[in-house]
Amino acid sequence: MSTEEQTERLLKAWETPRGWRYWSAVNNSEVGLWYTLTAFAFFLFGGVLALIMRIQLAVPDNNWLTPDQYNQIFTMHGSVMMFLFAVPILEAISIMLLPEMMGARDLPFPRLSAYGFWCFLIGGIFVCGSLFFGVGPRGGWFMYPPMTTEYQTGVGPDIWLLGLSFIEVASIAAAVELIVGALKCRPPGMRLNLIPLYAWYILVVAVMILFAFPPLIAGDLLMELERALDWPFFDADRGGDPMLWQHLFWIFGHPEVYIVFLPSIALVAMIVPTFAKTPMAGYGWIVLAAVGTGFLSFGLWVHHMFTTGLPGITIGIFSAASEAVAIPTGVQIFCFIATLLIGRVTKSVCLLFVLAGLATFIIGGLTGVMVAIAPFDYQAHDTYFIVGHLHYVLVGGTIFPIVAGFYYYYPFVTGKQLSERLGTLAFWLMLIGFNVAFFPMHLSGLWGMPRRVYTYPGGMGFDLPNLISSGGAFVLGAGFVVLLWDVLRPKGKQPLVKRNLWNAGTLEWSGQVPDKPWGIRSIPIITTRYPLWEQENLLTDIDEGKFYLPDAEEGLRETMVTSTVDAEPMQCLRVPGPTFLTMFAALFTGGVFIFSTYHWWIAAGISGLLSFGTIVTWLWTGTALIPEKATKDVGRGLTLPTYVSGPSAVGWWAMFITMLGDMTAFVSLVFGYFFYWTVHDTFPPTEFDGRSVAGPGVFWPLATIGLSVIAWGSVIAARHLNRRDRPVGFYLSLTVSVTSAGLAAASLFWGPYANGMDPTHHVYSASVCVLVLWTIVHLVVGVVMLLYCGARRLAGRMDATHDADIVNVTLYWHFLVLTVAMTGCVIGLFPLVA
Amino acid sequence: MMTGSIRKHDESRPKPIRDRLWWVVSAPSLWALHFLACYITAAIWCEKASHPEQMSFLYALITGYSVVALVGIAAVGWLSYRNFRRGDPPLPYDFDDPQDRTHFIGFTTFLLAALSGIATLFTVLVFVLVGTCD
Numbered sequence: 001m002s003t004e005e006q007t008e009r010l011l012k013a014w015e016t017p018r019g020w021r022y023w024s025a026v027n028n029s030e031v032g033l034w035y036t037l038t039a040f041a042f043f044l045f046g047g048v049l050a051l052i053m054r055i056q057l058a059v060p061d062n063n064w065l066t067p068d069q070y071n072q073i074f075t076m077h078g079s080v081m082m083f084l085f086a087v088p089i090l091e092a093i094s095i096m097l098l099p100e101m102m103g104a105r106d107l108p109f110p111r112l113s114a115y116g117f118w119c120f121l122i123g124g125i126f127v128c129g130s131l132f133f134g135v136g137p138r139g140g141w142f143m144y145p146p147m148t149t150e151y152q153t154g155v156g157p158d159i160w161l162l163g164l165s166f167i168e169v170a171s172i173a174a175a176v177e178l179i180v181g182a183l184k185c186r187p188p189g190m191r192l193n194l195i196p197l198y199a200w201y202i203l204v205v206a207v208m209i210l211f212a213f214p215p216l217i218a219g220d221l222l223m224e225l226e227r228a229l230d231w232p233f234f235d236a237d238r239g240g241d242p243m244l245w246q247h248l249f250w251i252f253g254h255p256e257v258y259i260v261f262l263p264s265i266a267l268v269a270m271i272v273p274t275f276a277k278t279p280m281a282g283y284g285w286i287v288l289a290a291v292g293t294g295f296l297s298f299g300l301w302v303h304h305m306f307t308t309g310l311p312g313i314t315i316g317i318f319s320a321a322s323e324a325v326a327i328p329t330g331v332q333i334f335c336f337i338a339t340l341l342i343g344r345v346t347k348s349v350c351l352l353f354v355l356a357g358l359a360t361f362i363i364g365g366l367t368g369v370m371v372a373i374a375p376f377d378y379q380a381h382d383t384y385f386i387v388g389h390l391h392y393v394l395v396g397g398t399i400f401p402i403v404a405g406f407y408y409y410y411p412f413v414t415g416k417q418l419s420e421r422l423g424t425l426a427f428w429l430m431l432i433g434f435n436v437a438f439f440p441m442h443l444s445g446l447w448g449m450p451r452r453v454y455t456y457p458g459g460m461g462f463d464l465p466n467l468i469s470s471g472g473a474f475v476l477g478a479g480f481v482v483l484l485w486d487v488l489r490p491k492g493k494q495p496l497v498k499r500n501l502w503n504a505g506t507l508e509w510s511g512q513v514p515d516k517p518w519g520i521r522s523i524p525i526i527t528t529r530y531p532l533w534e535q536e537n538l539l540t541d542i543d544e545g546k547f548y549l550p551d552a553e554e555g556l557r558e559t560m561v562t563s564t565v566d567a568e569p570m571q572c573l574r575v576p577g578p579t580f581l582t583m584f585a586a587l588f589t590g591g592v593f594i595f596s597t598y599h600w601w602i603a604a605g606i607s608g609l610l611s612f613g614t615i616v617t618w619l620w621t622g623t624a625l626i627p628e629k630a631t632k633d634v635g636r637g638l639t640l641p642t643y644v645s646g647p648s649a650v651g652w653w654a655m656f657i658t659m660l661g662d663m664t665a666f667v668s669l670v671f672g673y674f675f676y677w678t679v680h681d682t683f684p685p686t687e688f689d690g691r692s693v694a695g696p697g698v699f700w701p702l703a704t705i706g707l708s709v710i711a712w713g714s715v716i717a718a719r720h721l722n723r724r725d726r727p728v729g730f731y732l733s734l735t736v737s738v739t740s741a742g743l744a745a746a747s748l749f750w751g752p753y754a755n756g757m758d759p760t761h762h763v764y765s766a767s768v769c770v771l772v773l774w775t776i777v778h779l780v781v782g783v784v785m786l787l788y789c790g791a792r793r794l795a796g797r798m799d800a801t802h803d804a805d806i807v808n809v810t811l812y813w814h815f816l817v818l819t820v821a822m823t824g825c826v827i828g829l830f831p832l833v834a
Numbered sequence: 835m836m837t838g839s840i841r842k843h844d845e846s847r848p849k850p851i852r853d854r855l856w857w858v859v860s861a862p863s864l865w866a867l868h869f870l871a872c873y874i875t876a877a878i879w880c881e882k883a884s885h886p887e888q889m890s891f892l893y894a895l896i897t898g899y900s901v902v903a904l905v906g907i908a909a910v911g912w913l914s915y916r917n918f919r920r921g922d923p924p925l926p927y928d929f930d931d932p933q934d935r936t937h938f939i940g941f942t943t944f945l946l947a948a949l950s951g952i953a954t955l956f957t958v959l960v961f962v963l964v965g966t967c968d
Contacts, residue, residue, distance in 0.1 A: 183855075188840045189840060189930040190930070191930060191932075191934070191935040192855065192935055192938060192939060193928060193934050193935045193937070193938030193939075194928065194929075194930060279928070283928065283938075284938060284941045284942045284945060285945065287858075287942045288942055288945040288946055288949065291858065291859060291862065291942070291946060292862060292945075292946055292949045292950075295859070295862035295863075295865065295866055295950075296862075296865075296949075296953060298866065299866070299869050299953075311876065311877070311880040311966075311967040311968070312964050312966045312967060312968050313876045313880065313960060313961065313964050313965070313966065313967060314873065314876060314877060314880070315964075316960035316963070316964040317869070317872060317873055317876070317957055317960050319960075320956035320957055320959065320960050321869065321953065321956065321957070323956065324949075324952065324953040324956045327949060327952065327953075328949060525840055525930075526930065527929055527930035528928060528929060528930070529928045562843070563843040564855055565849065565853060565854065565855055565935070566843075566932070566935065568840070568841060568842060568843035568844075569840065569842050569843060570842070570843045636840075638840070638842065640842070648843075648845070678877060678878055678881040678882060679881065
């Protein structure tokens with residue numbers, strides 16, 4: 001077989017679909033690009049909203065916007081920038097870049113990325129569209145109850161809750177994809193000490209998403225239950241407490257700041273060595289900064305709640321952690337500065353934006369240290385000082401580095417270069433415009449101007465700073481118009497750039513110009529941190545197919561799975577190709593959320609069934625397929641298995657990671673139960689509003705635990721029996737577990753039902769019922785998974801050696817039995833000791 | 835330049851704990867547990883204790899948590915320090931070499947242990963300096 005023929009076959013396998021089928025693509029290059037452009041479009045939309053606000057605030061006593069319009073616009077500005085731009089853009093860029101940085105052909109679950117993208121697009125349009133019908137959410141991007149529960153009767157809060165919950169699903173999908181990608185899809189030889197710094201940051205951020213987003217999803221669930229079914233979680237009249245929402249929101253909301261900051265600083269970590277022409281100084285220190293910030297950022301959420309009357313000690317604990325996080329955040333900035341000092345720096349627009357980002361972020365970070373001190377925060381809270389602070393942090397820490405990334409990676413995507421001349425103009429417009437817009441806000445804030453007001457009276461000292469801010473905002477906007485023009489202007493006559501334009505050292509620049517759809521011609525052996533600088537003849541050897549998987553003899557898309565720490569080859573992974581299934585699955589899943597917003601329950605139910613059918617079809621036809629041969633020669637004398645199950649398999653990791661997120665959401669609900677216990681003198685109450693408050697009793701919750709343990713044991717037995725190829729025993733065990741799980745769900749329901757619990761009566765009843773609801777839904781999903789495994793074996797798609805389905809389902813059941821045990825103990829036993 | 839001898843992953847070769855990925859996050863995890871324990875205990879104490887102003891029992895609990903956490907973090911730090919000093923592979927530690935990997939994990943874990951130790955002391959200081967539910 002000649003090299004040319006191998007090249008042809010490889011190209012054929014990875015060919016991008018053409019015509020209208022282009023939209024069925026699932027490859028990381030296409031999905032990453034769509035994701036980036038969509039997120040950028042939402043950014044421009046959010047930016048226009050900001051300019052509208054600045055017009056309104058330019059002069060005192062302005063009535064250009066009504067208070068209601070202003071409330072919708074500032075709510076949407078924050079929500080769009082955070083949920084539809086900042087988080088998705090990092091996922092978008094990572095989906096596009098991460099496989100290329102690691103010499104992988106694709107991420108391990110391309111269809112999951114595509115599903116995430118379509119969810120994001122549909123949810124984003126739904127949420128933004130509400131503004132044009134005058135029904136947008138009005139409660140701020142933090143949606144505090146009781147304002148959003150008692151005082152806003154329209155669908156605005158529901159659009160926010162359901163629309164953004166839907167998008168959060170997409171974020172968690174991307175997190176699963178990126179964690180498994182960074183840990184398992186590295187090229188052979190790329191041990192932990194050689195990973196590109198970008199991948200370290202993304203790994204940390206993806207894990208943070210996994211623990212930060214679920215509390216918000218839990219909060220969304222509680223608030224939607226209150227709005228739709230009158231379960232009083234945040235209604236103080238019936239024992240509820242709006243403070244729980246604040247806790248759940250900020251347990252998400254503060255790590256969120258670092259979730260959007262770290263990936264952008266990761267771009268800086270890739271750009272700085274290239275333009276300093278030297279490896280990054282302090283690799284280990286930067287990993288310290290990434291991991292350390294990731295952890296500490298979870299200890300800061302209460303600093304958004306300093307003025308809510310919490311105990312002094314609580315405030316102190318969170319104030320101290322807020323100061324401590326400055327240490328790792330500062331360390332990485334010193335590393336960047338050190339690298340620039342020891343290197344031979346070349347001037348470029350990318351570097352200008354990097355430097356602007358660092359300087360701006362440092363200013364925002366320092367004002368952050370100021371507001372982390374509680375007494376200062378008491379004064380500055382809810383004033384324009386905070387608006388100034390957060391924009392310095394987010395624009396300096398996120399926007400400027402992303403713009404730098406646009407200039408840096410534009411040639412990587414298109415083969416053309418953005419204009420340095422226009423870039424310099426955009427840079428100065430943005431830098432000057434930004435500082436003119438946001439610096440005066442610190443002053444107007446200190447002079448007493450509150451946030452979120454649609455206008456202000458003249459003569460209080462706010463007139464001039466607001467006028468200056470509005471002027472600066474338009475200069476900043478002009479900078480983005482220049483950038484947009486530079487990105488969109490036709491470049492047909494412009495020659496293609498040379499390969500590795502910036503002379504960078506990392507693997508993503510190994511692509512040819514114009515790039516081929518295969519990701520990389522052959523998967524190389526990596527022995528250094530900057531392989532393009534330090535490994536001789538690497539590009540030639542990659543191009544000549546001298547490394548792994550240079551061919552696609554079966555016409556399938558393949559990439560390599562390696563071990564977590566040392567990147568030793570483990571599997572030749574077949575990844576699925578183009579399909580419209582993911583788009584349809586997202587459309588139908590979106591239908592569930594969108595129809596539910598308007599309480600069109602029948603339509604939502606039908607959409608849910610269609611979504612379920614589509615996802616099952618997707619899984620049935622595209623996952624855990626039995627390969628035509630057990631092993632494959634991947635080149636250089638290395639033979640790898642084509643099918644693995646258990647902890648070696650990427651699917652097992654995806655299940656494990658998803659369930660960590662799922663458990664986090666569940667623990668957030670349990671936290672809610674105990675939160676109410678701490679704020680009430682008597683919890684559970686014996687009587688409320690003239691009626692006795694019923695509980696679920698002890699027997700039925702404990703019976704549920706017993707039945708679930710039987711079901712769980714049977715699942716484990718089924719896995720063993722399948723592996724020993726004993727079909728009768730397997731089906732029998734499966735039947736026992738399905739029956740026991742069904743009885744467990746019924747028993748869990750029966751306790752509260754038979755005792756006459758009314759979830760609308762008191763927050764205790766609602767807290768028990770939400771745990772019961774969550775657990776029953778999980779039991780039902782567990783049963784569906786078992787039936788799926790039975791069907792797979794019956795259809796010959798699962799056997800004794802190809803058992804990934806039942807192994808992954810067993811893993812789900814480990815988490816499920818833990819969920820049931822916790823629910824049973826909390827609702828059944830805790831009242832005895834409370 | 836290392837040539838990078840690639841061999842297939844062998845599950846039967848167990849890695850020592852200090853060469854595993856989760857070892858890197860062990861010290862910050864101790865910080866997180868200590869932080870949560872202190873926060874939850876103080877929150878329950880301030881809301882539920884019959885005499886929240888008499889804080890000696892709370893202080894005893896916090897001292898207990900802190901000793902356990904700091905000893906744990908110090909142990910992780912010390913083991914990691916030995917790990918990255920031992921053998922002392924040639925600079926600059928950025929090649930495809932098991933020694934370089936061990937050095938990296940040891941060094942990063944040591945730094946994270948130092949950061950976690952400082953952050954834990956920050957939490958302890960709050961109890962020393964604030965010491966009130968008001």
